[in-house]
Amino acid sequence: MRDFKSIKITKREEGLEIHNPVNFPLVGMDSSSAVFKLPNEQCVKIYTDPEQLKNEADALKAGQHLSFIPEIYEMGPNFIVTEYVNGPPLKEYVRNCTYLPESLANKLLAVIKGMASANLAIGNAPLEHIFVLDHEELKCINPVISAHKTPPVPIPLLRDLKGILLQDSFLTHVKNSEPKIYKKWMKFFRKNRFDYKKITVVSGGSGHGVKTEDPRNLIGKGHQGAVYRVDDEKCVKIYAKLSQFTKEREVLLASQNLSFIPKVFETGPNFILMEYLQGPDLNTFLKTQSKLPEEVTTRLLKILKTMRKSGFKKIDAPLRHIIVTNQGFKLVDHVYSFSKRQDRPLELFRNLHERNFLDTFLDQVKALDPKIYVEWTSRPIPLTREEAVAEVDIKSTKKKRKKEKDKDKRK
Ligand SMILES: Nc1ncnc2c1ncn2[C@@H]1O[C@H](COP(=O)(O)OP(=O)(O)O)[C@@H](O)[C@H]1O
Ligand SMILES: [Mg+2]
Numbered sequence: 001m002r003d004f005k006s007i008k009i010t011k012r013e014e015g016l017e018i019h020n021p022v023n024f025p026l027v028g029m030d031s032s033s034a035v036f037k038l039p040n041e042q043c044v045k046i047y048t049d050p051e052q053l054k055n056e057a058d059a060l061k062a063g064q065h066l067s068f069i070p071e072i073y074e075m076g077p078n079f080i081v082t083e084y085v086n087g088p089p090l091k092e093y094v095r096n097c098t099y100l101p102e103s104l105a106n107k108l109l110a111v112i113k114g115m116a117s118a119n120l121a122i123g124n125a126p127l128e129h130i131f132v133l134d135h136e137e138l139k140c141i142n143p144v145i146s147a148h149k150t151p152p153v154p155i156p157l158l159r160d161l162k163g164i165l166l167q168d169s170f171l172t173h174v175k176n177s178e179p180k181i182y183k184k185w186m187k188f189f190r191k192n193r194f195d196y197k198k199i200t201v202v203s204g205g206s207g208h209g210v211k212t213e214d215p216r217n218l219i220g221k222g223h224q225g226a227v228y229r230v231d232d233e234k235c236v237k238i239y240a241k242l243s244q245f246t247k248e249r250e251v252l253l254a255s256q257n258l259s260f261i262p263k264v265f266e267t268g269p270n271f272i273l274m275e276y277l278q279g280p281d282l283n284t285f286l287k288t289q290s291k292l293p294e295e296v297t298t299r300l301l302k303i304l305k306t307m308r309k310s311g312f313k314k315i316d317a318p319l320r321h322i323i324v325t326n327q328g329f330k331l332v333d334h335v336y337s338f339s340k341r342q343d344r345p346l347e348l349f350r351n352l353h354e355r356n357f358l359d360t361f362l363d364q365v366k367a368l369d370p371k372i373y374v375e376w377t378s379r380p381i382p383l384t385r386e387e388a389v390a391e392v393d394i395k396s397t398k399k400k401r402k403k404e405k406d407k408d409k410r411k
Helices: 050-062 102-117 155-163 167-177 179-191 242-254 282-287 294-309 346-354 358-368 370-377 385-391 393-410
Strands: 008-012 015-019 026-029 033-038 042-047 072-076 079-083 130-132 138-140 218-221 225-229 234-239 264-267 271-275 322-325 328-331
Touching: 015 026, 015 033, 042 050, 050 072, 050 079, 102 130, 102 138, 102 167, 155 167, 167 179, 234 242, 242 264, 242 271, 282 322, 294 328, 294 358, 346 358, 346 385, 358 370
Parallel strands: none
Antiparallel strands: 008 015, 026 033, 033 042, 042 079, 072 079, 130 138, 218 225, 225 234, 234 271, 264 271, 322 328
16 A cells, blocks of 8 residues: 655755655645645645644644544654645635625634634634635634734734735624624724834844834834834834934935835834835745746846936845835835945845855846946955955945044054
């Protein structure tokens, strides 16, 4: 008999390596596990990470009494065999709906209540993890044990429903059929309304980043500010220092006509309310690529050339600051774009070098724009941060000035 135990999966830097001599169909995988379809409407998930296996097994076990949690048939040191869930994910199933049908809304509410009673949550991307089977039976794969302080409201699910314009219709259903639950949710929302105007950000957090007291809605932070999600389309960057706020505000407002600059909605005394950019940053994106797509080079080159043409002083595009959106590449963090002189994209070079893509990038640049290629490569490219710092004029002048000052003091 064919036995899935002869399937071997190994985690490698380039991704998961799968040896599948029995040819069971692969139905899904992530960076450390893979799912295969077995005969008899079963499937097996094979793990390389014992902790992931334990967490997922604990959650599935905690939900075995719930009809919408897949049944476990067998478990081993690196695998779990469960029923095979065959049907479209909810997101696809309701794609063209203008409202959530009553029967489906009821079932979804039952899932939410059942999950909560078993101390489970749906996890990330709920609409992709709930499947619709025959007779609209729902199955929720990948439940997770609720964190200690999980709010009493299924926030990720409501957010995803909002994303496909079905949140209102679902909430109306909850209001009518379970007014108590609805009231509890609304109370939670009122109490936790996020007011970014009350948030303060100060310099000197761990790793030289800024410090903020409020982790809710935090998207990211750097040396100058902290960025918070405000709603589906907006986020706000709050600055620790007024001087940096003024600098970045000037750049963003003066460059709203450039397609790679995030749109600004409003500026306040220490914040900039801007377009929330949906998508992975380019570093995360490139981690999934074995070769540097030429399209990436073309787009980066276009941004860097536009920056130069538009009078930007600092010409750079660090991979972590490029967000890959469906409206193209966008570049964030412009605090020093008008004030620090830097002619070559040194941080971009360094980031590409770390990903092993610098040589390909430069070859592609050479073919696309020989003049820029010569400009960039006529001097050696500094590959460490220290070398790069020494090249940036203003920084080295600052250093020199400081040295002179120190000398003066000693005199
Ligand atoms: N408009 C935006 N949309 C989505 N994410 C953003 C946006 N602006 C910033 N971020 C995220 O927040 C992080 C910190 O913002 P950034 O402007 O780099 O702050 P800092 O100036 O302190 O380095 C960014 O690296 C990015 O991941
Ligand atoms: Mg930054």
